[in-house]
Amino acid sequence: MNGGRLGVTALRRLRASNQVEEDIEEMRAEERAQSAEATISMRELICSPTLRAPLIIGVVMQLSQQLSGINAVFYYSTGLFISSGLTEESAKFATIGIGAIMVGMTIVSIPLMDRTGRRTLHLYGLGGMFIFSIFITISFLIKEMIDWMSYLSVVSTLGFVVFFAVGPGSIPWMITAELFSQGPRPAAMSIAVLINWIANFVVGIGFPTMKTALENYTFLPFSAFLAIFWTFTYKKVPETKNKTFEEILAMFRHGNDRVANTACLQVFLRLYLPLLWNYEHVTMKKTDGVLMNVKRVDIQQERTGWSEENTSASKETFVSGTEETPLKLTNTFKNSRSSDQKL
Known part of the structure; x- marks a missing residue:
């Protein structure tokens, strides 16, 4: 008890103030946390x-x-x-x-x-x-x-x-x-x-x-x-000024989550962006109750050479299960659209 009073007196002298209750409560909370927390070895810390x-x-x-x-x-x-x-x-x-x-x-x-x-x-x-x-x-x-x-x-x-x-x-x-x-x-x-x-x-x-x-x-x-x-x-x-250990740890956890989300976004863009912009359109159609993939021509060919008057013959491959059946379509974009509607 006397030790506690001496500690309060020394803390008041150090802080140059009588308002030291918050500091004392923080010390007690840290003491309780120390008694409840297990010591971590160097190997556990590094890992x-x-x-x-x-x-x-x-x-x-x-x-x-x-x-x-x-x-x-x-x-x-x-x-x-x-x-x-x-x-x-x-x-x-x-x-x-x-x-x-x-x-x-x-x-x-x-x-x-x-x-x-x-x-x-x-x-x-x-x-x-x-x-x-x-x-x-x-x-x-x-x-x-x-x-x-x-x-x-x-x-x-x-x-x-x-x-x-x-x-x-x-x-x-x-x-x-x-x-x-x-x-x-x-x-x-x-x-x-x-x-x-x-x-x-x-x-x-x-x-x-x-x-x-x-x-x-x-x-x-x-x-x-x-x-x-x-x-x-x-x-x-x-x-770290005026921050508890929990607040500091939360800052690092938030930073790790942000890094993980950024990495996932980079992987997604690296894998799927070329498929969306450099290769083919993929559309889903339902014919006779079966969901089928229709692969269309390269999107760059659509942008540069597609017209009703002058286009090269295009092909579409209908995929059902594991079988693929090529189907020749007409040379014009209008006939291609009408063929899609018939299908």
Whole structure:
């Protein structure tokens, strides 16, 4: 009981408001759902059609954090600054500035998550990093032509870190957790952490080789990745702010239904549209109580060469059961119609 009171007091202090009943009720509902929901293993999570889309989004969000190039800046910032034209002492101070800005902007981004939304903040972060990565490349290219380009490199790198702290620094972890309920969340977070550290390792090991090979164009691959991740976030990642797990899951189910309907429509058009427009008319007639198919000439022949004065002889095949009997008709469209009426 005392623990509950302490929890309410701490929540009021955190929210800076006495109106915390809704938050407490949401926590209790989540606790009840957690006790009633079975834990899902990694194999079950990967094989689940419903949870596959959230899992892919979670994985791509982690990749957007590590393949953005931020660890290349953190691990090799001093060497980057020296190569851009700064002295060794100035490069060390710039590296210290990167760490300070990272801490400060991470604190600033916490209230922004609830105001602007997770998806919006991530888009801002990726977009800003893309722009400053281009500036970093430009500063490397013309550093020998203009003396003050080394300072542009420092400013661009600091701006790169600022936008990382605003978006990709923390948003991927929050969105990944919010996409899953209590059952699949442990397995999903385990996969996300694994992908995150693998990408971190690849960037840390591969960046020196990439820098040697690409020289001044070292950050262009990161720019390409940032553009890809921005597009993916804009098209595929839902906004999770103020949404329950049921609402988020319903969004994915609705998206799967829409994709399935689109696929069915494409298959239908691919299979049946040529039959309707490029081949033959098929009409149904009833003669002597038997339903018969009458295959007519190609529709394009109808459009181009059909006339009462000049037409080639046409044939119709009457199909009854499994037998086919060809019947020669007269050369004119008028006689053909009269023959159909007699039949």
